[in-house]
Amino acid sequence: MDAHGRGCSFGTGRDEEEDMRRGPWTIEEDIILVNYIAKHGEGRWNSLARCAGLRRTGKSCRLRWLNYLRPDVRRGNITLEEQLLILELHSRWGNRWSKIAQHLPGRTDNEIKNYWRTRVQKQANHLKCDPNTKQFKDAMLHLWIRFWAASATPSGSHHNPTTTHQNLTDGQACLPTPAHSNMGATSDFRDSDLHGNETNQQTAQVSSLESMTSPSGYFNHEHNLGFGGDTWASTWNMEEFGFAQQQQ
DNA sequence: AAGGACTCCAACCGCCGACAT
DNA sequence: GATGTCGGCGGTTGGAGTCCT
Incomplete structure (x- = not known):
């Protein structure tokens, strides 16, 4: 039996x-x-x-x-770092939600899957591009920086997001925050390499600052691609930009 | 205020591989 | 080796909540 x-x-x-x-x-x-x-x-x-x-x-x-x-399940919005990490991991592994979830402590595969379908795919459809393309990822990073820069003004202080920001350490993947990635200098996102044993230089360098600042004219047309501000901000968790600023 | 449209997410479904018998 | 059971995974859906007109 x-x-x-x-x-x-x-x-x-x-x-x-x-x-x-x-x-x-x-x-x-x-x-x-x-x-x-x-x-x-x-x-x-x-x-x-x-x-x-x-x-x-x-x-x-x-x-x-x-x-x-489960007591360690994290509730609440996906943080910006998690958003970018999901993009990175999905481009690497595709719809391997459980594998992706392993790199986002406290997040479940179901939650990530829902997030991807409801947010990422929606935005990608809006942009008429594949969310796994370098183009899309660069777009997200570019706008991350742009919103962060905007929020870094004296009047740009934001309230503390309700979501937590921790738990991306402990050997786990951690995308750079503006606070530690020195955006204005020559840093690239090699720091965002996920795990030492899974180093993928090509992927890790995809989001280099250079590629973000000169994305082949892509962003010159961002106002035609749904980056008008509200649309993007409503899709992505803009609270995190304020939080990132506070980290400085 | 009402109701239709839309969004989000918890839960289900079907499939598959691992393991035991 | 065949069969049954279980756990895990990815895809899908139903409905509650929210937004919009």
């Missing part, structure tokens, strides 16, 4: 399967799941669901735990 059984026995027949609850989780179910995992640990999801008395599939329990209930 259940090779991973936990010593409890519930029916496993078709009747029970059809009796499974679906749809949004209730607070009571959340509490049951959290308490059970706190006591017994996670894994063996099917038997966990049965033993906990949840009329949910193991898959559903696993998903609820990983995407929502």
